[in-house]
Amino acid sequence: MFDRIALIGIGLIGSSLSHAIRQKGLANHIAVATRRPETLARAEELGLGDSYSLSAADAATDADLVIVCTPVGVVGAIAGEIAPALKDGAIVTDVGSVKAHVIAEMAPHLPDRVHFVPGHPVAGTEQSGPDSGFADLFQDRWCILTPPDGADADAVERLTAFWRACGSNVEAMSAEHHDLVLAITSHLPHLIAYNIVGTAADLETVVSESEVMKFSAGGFRDFTRIAASDPTMWRDVFLTNKDAVLETLGRFTEDLIALQRSIRWGEGDKLFELFTRTRAIRRGIIEAGQETDAPDFGRHGAGEPGPKPGE
Secondary structure: OEEEEEEEOOOHHHHHHHHHHHHHOOEEEEEEEOOOHHHHHHHHHOOOOOEEEOOHHHHHOOOOEEEEOOOHHHHHHHHHHHHHHOOOOOEEEEOOOOOHHHHHHHHHHOOOOOEEOOEEEEOOOOOOOHHHOOHHHHOOOEEEEOOOOOOOHHHHHHHHHHHHHOOOEEEEOOHHHHHHHHHHHHHHHHHHHHHHHHHHHHOOOOOOHHHHHHOOOHHHHHHHHHOOOOHHHHHHHHHHOHHHHHHHHHHHHHHHHHHHHHHHOOOHHHHHHHHHHHHHHHHHHHHOOOOOOOOOOOOOOOOOOOOOOOO
16 A cells, blocks of 8 residues: 555554554564663564654655654644655655644645645553554544645545555544544543542552552553553643644533532432433443443453454
8 A cells, every 4th residue: 555654652552553554564674763762672672663763754754654653742843853754755754642732843844745634543542652652553443534724635645545445434523623522532531530539649648558459440441441541642632632632622511510409409300310321321332332331340351352442
């Protein structure tokens, strides 16, 4: 599909892309770049690329497709570094969970002779690093593309075909709409998970840490899994999508206060109505093929990937 693909960043998404590209035969050459020598050495040990560099510009040289797989906080600097090295007609994309910020940071650096099509594979786990990737990460998951106004139609179609070949369903929308949707479906749940686990840690004067771990029920256990996600990535997500996150957080706070009131006043009918409605949403997610209804209680077989909280 492409002669040379450059993966800038080789964490969970970058390494999973490497596996998928290899498995599907989507490129003749994979160029890997990352800023940490030890990470680059591990990527080479795992055979994730055909060439390896600490320079993003070196990896991007002569690449037909450049995929920036770094935290969103550094995408502007990456774009500035690779811009002079990009070949005419190259497609530049990313995998960030925030899109308006990515466009604002990257677009000013990229020359008109290349095609910029931001993207977001809505897939992930709480794991990070080059060892965490696997080829099926994108299978039957969604990849959202947010091409700016005037984006080259052929480039968008080529990138769409690439993600479909990786196993993803693909949908296009505006960057602003993407950021609002993901604030609701991904960013706010992660923020709540971080806060709940932090609250449990702060309650050690009443509940010991050993008791929290020993008696973790399914709900809290799942929150700890989500809260184990990459701190750098999620710090950048909240800082770069703060308007949408604060808007959804405000609505959540209002709903939480209403729920608190219902519990205080014994309004069982309101609680039952809410729980019934939310149960239906869970069933809808299963019917949409984005989850299974088989109970596993957090236990996964050896070598099997777990749920995908990074979505």
